[in-house]
Amino acid sequence: MSDVKKYQSQLRDVKLGSGVTVVEPVNAYECEIGNDVFVGPFVEIQKGVVIGNRTRIQSHTFICELVTIGEDCFIAHGVMFTNDLFKEGGPSGNDKSKWGETKIGNHVSIGSNATLLPVTICDHVVIGAGAVVTKNITESGIYAGNPAKKIR
Amino acid sequence: MSDVKKYQSQLRDVKLGSGVTVVEPVNAYECEIGNDVFVGPFVEIQKGVVIGNRTRIQSHTFICELVTIGEDCFIAHGVMFTNDLFKEGGPSGNDKSKWGETKIGNHVSIGSNATLLPVTICDHVVIGAGAVVTKNITESGIYAGNPAKKIR
């Protein structure tokens, strides 16, 4: 007889603005989702995350603790945010002083399957599909590649 | 009291061939799935997509509008198709004249976590795992990397 604990993906303790649309299953908890936000299926949003008004979070995306996303952003499919660089050779566990935070400005579009290390991205930036963002972006423009570089 | 609208992932208005297998949850709508196609779990297939006979769509894959996939293809896990290049610095929204379409031939295999910009791929092509396909492929062979190049 196994003692496995099973939980169900759900919206739990989410501060929801008005006009939010969610395609379940979605696992989101203890986070804040602004007005008119869309959240596609197979998305996880962890605690403390803040998502601004009118931003779209597409299917298969994962948004971890310590991530803040501005208004009018488009986060495409399969985008993975991170907060732990495994600096000491592995997960920092519950020692959040070793985690890094991510701040995404307004009008930012992040392409499908992009991966973001803990970074700050200014307003009006486009990240190409499949890019890996390893550094802060302080200038508007289009960035792509692994590691992501400005292409336009 | 939140006015959140929740929808459930499901097969809705899908034209299904015979002998199709689906592992739910899957979110597929207003698309066409041929005979003997397999669709794994956590897959989204958007409206207008056409999938040819005997093709396999593995778990975690996202297939967007304006994508057509031929027969006997193998689309592995976590593959992301795209249709919007954010050419003007952000999503083109409902102006589909700015979207691009993708046509995948027959006997094409696309490796896990690959990302495809809007492209045409001819028959008998292999795309390596993790590749980012940014250009049309008109010659059979094996392609890998970011951006994907012919390796064999």
Added chain:
Amino acid sequence: MSDVKKYQSQLRDVKLGSGVTVVEPVNAYECEIGNDVFVGPFVEIQKGVVIGNRTRIQSHTFICELVTIGEDCFIAHGVMFTNDLFKEGGPSGNDKSKWGETKIGNHVSIGSNATLLPVTICDHVVIGAGAVVTKNITESGIYAGNPAKKIR
């Protein structure tokens, strides 16, 4: 009238250790999951996989047949394992003599959106987010990029 066959993602014939936590939906079958393992939502684990004690499998990850993962590992989000290199221009189908196996040691951390070809990875290795691992790793350290190279 369609004859589509629908299956539900579930834990089926999984040998579970004690203290396992699972956030559903998860599709896992005919595999072995050790003590105190965590499995996040939207994960698929195929038959024959073995996952060691205290290892964490995060959301959106896919673990295929012929993969063995050691103890105290951290497999982040959207990680895709593979077993078929499409060597002859397409899927090897049921001819498993053409598949490759993957063995992950103990205390290995694999970053989000990483992709692994069939490889062996020794103990105490960190794979960066978004990396594509194409070769065996026999030396502890931190590896990143596409293809993954030692960076520290």
